[in-house]
Amino acid sequence: QKEVEQNSGPLSVPEGAIASLNCTYSDRGSQSFFWYRQYSGKSPELIMFIYSNGDKEDGRFTAQLNKASQYVSLLIRDSQPSDSATYLCAVPGGGADGLTFGKGTHLIIQP
Amino acid sequence: EPEVTQTPSHQVTQMGQEVILRCVPISNHLYFYWYRQILGQKVEFLVSFYNNEISEKSEIFDDQFSVERPDGSNFTLKIRSTKLEDSAMYFCASSEVDEQYFGPGTRLTVT
Numbered sequence: 101q102k103e104v105e106q107n108s109g110p111l112s113v114p115e116g117a118i119a120s121l122n123c124t125y126s127d128r129g130s131q132s133f134f135w136y137r138q139y140s141g142k143s144p145e146l147i148m149f150i151y152s153n154g155d156k157e158d159g160r161f162t163a164q165l166n167k168a169s170q171y172v173s174l175l176i177r178d179s180q181p182s183d184s185a186t187y188l189c190a191v192p193g194g195g196a197d198g199l200t201f202g203k204g205t206h207l208i209i210q211p
Numbered sequence: 212e213p214e215v216t217q218t219p220s221h222q223v224t225q226m227g228q229e230v231i232l233r234c235v236p237i238s239n240h241l242y243f244y245w246y247r248q249i250l251g252q253k254v255e256f257l258v259s260f261y262n263n264e265i266s267e268k269s270e271i272f273d274d275q276f277s278v279e280r281p282d283g284s285n286f287t288l289k290i291r292s293t294k295l296e297d298s299a300m301y302f303c304a305s306s307e308v309d310e311q312y313f314g315p316g317t318r319l320t321v322t
Contacts, residue, residue, distance in 0.1 A: 132309055143302050143313040197267050198244055198256030
C-alpha cells in the first residue's frame with residue numbers, strides 16, 4: 101500500500117521568505133507527484149505537478165523531485181500571507197487510479 | 212476556466228437514509244473520482260470511474276456505496292444507508308489524463 105508522509109507542522113515562515121515543504125513516499129515505482137493547496141473548509145487546489153527528477157518552476161513555486169531518495173519538495177518564494185494554507189502531497193497509482201494523499205503540512209506566513 | 216461543480220454544498224440526513232451526491236466534471240475529462248475527507252483527517256480515495264465503469268475502488272467503498280453516470284454530464288455518488296461515520300466532506304474530481312481537478316465538495320452530516 102502506498103504511503104505518503106508529510107510533517108504536519110505548523111510551519112511558520114515570515115512574509116517574503118522561502119517556505120520549504122517536504123514529502124516522502126513509499127512506492128519506488130511512482131512516476132508522478134502532485135502538490136495541492138487546501139484552505140480551511142475548501143477543496144484541494146492543484147498547484148504543481150512533477151514527473152521527472154530535478155526541479156520544475158512555475159511562478160513563485162518550485163517542485164523538486166529526487167526519485168532515488170523517494171523525496172519531493174515544494175518551495176514557495178516570496179511567501180505571502182495568502183499562501184497560508186495546508187499543502188498536500190499526492191501520488192497516483194497510474195491510469196485511472198486514485199491519489200494517495202499525505203496528511204498535509206499546515207503553513208503559516210507571518211506578516 | 213472550466214471547473215468541477217458539485218451539489219448540494221451541504222446535505223443533512225438521518226442515519227439509515229439514502230443520499231445522492233451530484234457532480235458535473237469538466238466537460239472534456241474522461242476520468243472521474245470521488246474522495247472523502249473526515250474533519251481533521253486526510254483526503255481519502257473512494258472510487259475512480261472511466262468509460263462508464265468503475266476502474267478502481269478503495270476498501271472504504273463497500274456495498275453501501277455506488278456510482279453512476281446517468282447522462283453525459285452528471286456523475287453521482289449514492290450512499291444507500293448512511294451511518295454516523297459517513298459524515299465528511301465528499302469531493303468529486305476529474306482528469307483528462309493525470310492531473311485531477313477537484314470540485315468544491317459536499318459536506319454530508321449524518322445525524
